[in-house]
Amino acid sequence: MKFAITPCPNDTFAFFALISKIGKNLDFEFERHDIETLNEFAFEAKYPITKLSFPAYLANRDKYELLDAGAALGIGTGPVLVARRGWSGGKVAVPGLNTTAALLYRFYAGKDAEIFPMLFSDILPAFSRNEIDAGVLIHEGRFVYKDYGLELVEDLGDYWTKKTGLPVPLGCICVRKDFAHLKSAIDDEIRKSVKYSFGHFDETLPLVRHYAQHLQEDVLHSHIVAFVNEFTYDISKIKDSLISNLLLK
Structure with missing residues (x-):
């Protein structure tokens, strides 16, 4: 199989x-x-x-x-919304439109929040190339964003758990x-x-x-x-x- x-x-x-x-x-x-x-x-x-x-x-x-x-x-942790210092809003890169990361971002920011998809492994490099200003990171990326000079806007997993009481x-x-x-x-x-x-x-x-x-x-x-x-x-x-x-x- x-x-x-x-x-x-x-x-x-x-x-x-x-x-x-x-x-x-x-x-x-x-x-x-x-x-x-x-x-x-x-x-x-x-x-x-x-x-x-x-x-x-x-x-x-x-x-x-x-x-x-x-x-x-x-358990109170998950995808993280990160951005360049001083980010004031706008489109956010997510690792796919069908992902939990995209759902959690819209749960946090509102159903009409603007998102665009990228391969999960391309999001941090896109920051390095100055192509994006904000994105949702999954997998190991959520642990290393500070190395790229990025700031945490919200741990979307923590936000979900606080609002729903669920993992x-x-x-x-x-x-x-x-x-x-x-x-x-x-x-x-x-x-x-x-x-x-x-x-x-x-x-x-x-x-x-x-x-x-x-x-x-x-x-x-x-x-x-x-x-x-x-x-x-x-x-x-x-x-x-x-x-x-x-x-x-």
């Missing part, structure tokens, strides 16, 4: 055992794309198992079912409906993989670093511990509340 994920550290870390074929019962073939590419592929139901932004899952519930394991949820619904793992009979087995394999990674942290780092955008070990560690947590094991108790709140936004 093809299993599509992003190259971000939390995905490589969480699925390390499955990628490395350690103790597996199901055979997965992994592919990696940025999150907005995966969101767009979902509309054509390309992958049997795929990482999606929560808004993209909601738009494709006719094709995919949500797994209980493997999700990336922030930040960043990414989820979904299974195509023709493979939905394997949901329980896939959940079990993902949970075993996450447990293995936490027990073999150093073993995961070479692979995590290979696919990461930023290579500093402290950045990688901060990213992993922020977004691989209790909800990566199981979102069953909160998924209805998350979905209800997302549908209202």
Whole structure:
């Protein structure tokens, strides 16, 4: 089964055992794309198992079912809105129109706030080239924006949690409906993989670093511990509340 994920550290870390074929019962073939590419592929139901932004899952519930394991949820932390010093408003770069980052920005700034999409890994370089004045950063970028002389306008994840009382619904793992009979087995394999990674942290780092955008070990560690947590094991108790709140936004 093809299993599509992003190259971000939390995905490589969480699925390390499955990628490395350690103790597996199901055979997965992994592919990696940025999150907005995966969101767009979902509309054509390309992958049997795929990482999606929560808004993209909601738009494709006719094709995919949500797994209980493997999700990336922030606990009072998430995408960050950053800008050059003195920014007074205007269009904001987001890592894709179907991403949770875009939804969270409009939840913060208003549904009519102007946004334009960029590949997530192009946003910080665009600041360096003076092409943009404000943007929403995800993955490791949220931990290194100060190195680019940028200022934090708002931690959009923290804003979401304060307003809703819920963790930040960043990414989820979904299974195509023709493979939905394997949901329980896939959940079990993902949970075993996450447990293995936490027990073999150093073993995961070479692979995590290979696919990461930023290579500093402290950045990688901060990213992993922020977004691989209790909800990566199981979102069953909160998924209805998350979905209800997302549908209202």
